[in-house]
Amino acid sequence: MSGPDISVVICVYTEDRWEDILAAVASVRAQSRPALETLLVVDHNDLLRERLAKEYKEATDVRVLANAGPRGLSAGRNTGIAASYGEVIAFLDDDAVAERDWLRHFASSYADPRVMAVGGRTEPIWASGRRPAWFPEEFDWVVGCTYRGLPPGRVRVRNVLGGNASFRRTAFDAAGGFATGIGRDGDKRPLGCEETELCIRLTRARPDAVLLIDDRAVIHHRVPEAREHFGYFRTRAYAEGLSKALVARSVGADKGLESERRYATRVLPAGVARGLRDAVLARPGGAGRAGAIVAGVLTAAGGYVVGSVRARRGGATYSVAAIEGGGDE
Structure with a gap:
């Protein structure tokens, strides 16, 4: 088997x-x-850990670990990085399944030594069996999936998306681990952006680093019924604004919002126009999609303003020591 161990x-x-x-x-x-x-x-659930340890007690290829850091996804990922042995570490959401060639496509990109991270394409599995008519593809990031506006193929990007991503181990040596003050931490608010902040830190530490998305590396992500409603859409958009403010505070607004400016000025206006056109043509959901895009932008902007104020009071924590200890400093 050629290529790096993953x-x-x-x-x-x-x-x-x-x-x-x-x-x-x-x-x-x-x-x-x-x-x-x-x-x-x-993540701080002894009953689940014991149940999984029993389930995989005979497995030689599966290990069950406790999050060694504070509650949350970032510290959990840092724990996994510290305990793993592969040259590349890939991350998969716990409510997703990977297609058979997922790792093969990841591995092929690492033949180039400049490549430090590779992400893939995440497709939604809607609990209701189909996309809600009002739900715009431009906002599929709300449910952790690849959204309209990302370029197709294998392309260079600012950041990969955390639920379907891989990193060369030396990327963490250069940039440290996932920041524990940004992403989900067990609170009910669906924060995110920890992988965005890490990727920006990585390219600052290694200006020659190449980060890719290969849309052949596909996973399918379950979207529960509760996340198909506008209430969740609005809550997640607001949380994204809060998270983007923390990223901008950590790495600067120029890099922290670089991709978002293109998204807001090109992708979203085109989405509104498509929705209005569909409404004129009496196609289902057109007006709803246009309205959802506008509402999502305004809600995320509100979260960003609130988050910017809060970010001045404290910041995210990350370092190589955070990886080695499985937590934050």
Whole structure:
């Protein structure tokens, strides 16, 4: 098998996703290019950790670990990085399944030594069986999926998306770990952007670093019924604004909002125009999609303003020591 050894880290936190977790692990074990190992990092849930340890007690390719840092996704990922052995560490959401060639496509990009990170394409699996008519593809990031506006193919990007991503181990040596003050931390508010902040730090530490998205590396992400409603859409958009403010505070607004400016000035106006055109043509959901885009932008902007004020009071924590210790400084 040519190319780097790849460890896969899946961060888990609730028994409510038991079947999803088993499906995620099974999809990794079925890869055409086998993973070196799969690490299940359990976020401060002893019952789940014990249950998973029992489930995989005979497995030589699956390890179950406790999050060694504070509650949250970033510290869980840092724990997985510290415990893994692969030259590349890939991350898969606990409610997603990877297509058979997922790791093979990741590995092919690392033949170029400049490549420090590779992400893939994430497709939604809607609980209701179909996309809600009002839900714009431009906002699929709300449910953790690839959104309209990202370029197709294998292309260079500012940042990869965390639920379907991989990093060369030396990327963490250069930039440190995931910031524990940005992403989800067990609170009910669906924060994010920790991978964005890490990628920007990485390219500052290694200006020659290449970050890619390869849309052949596909996973399918479950969208629960509760996230198909406008209430969640609005909550997630507001949380994204809060998170973007923390990123801008950490790495500067120029880099922190570089991609977002293009998205807001090109992708979203085109989406509104498509929605209005569909409404004129009496196509289902056109007006709703246009309205949702406008509402999403305004809500995220409000979150950004509030987050900017809050960010002045404190910041995110990250370092190589944070990885080695599995937590923050």
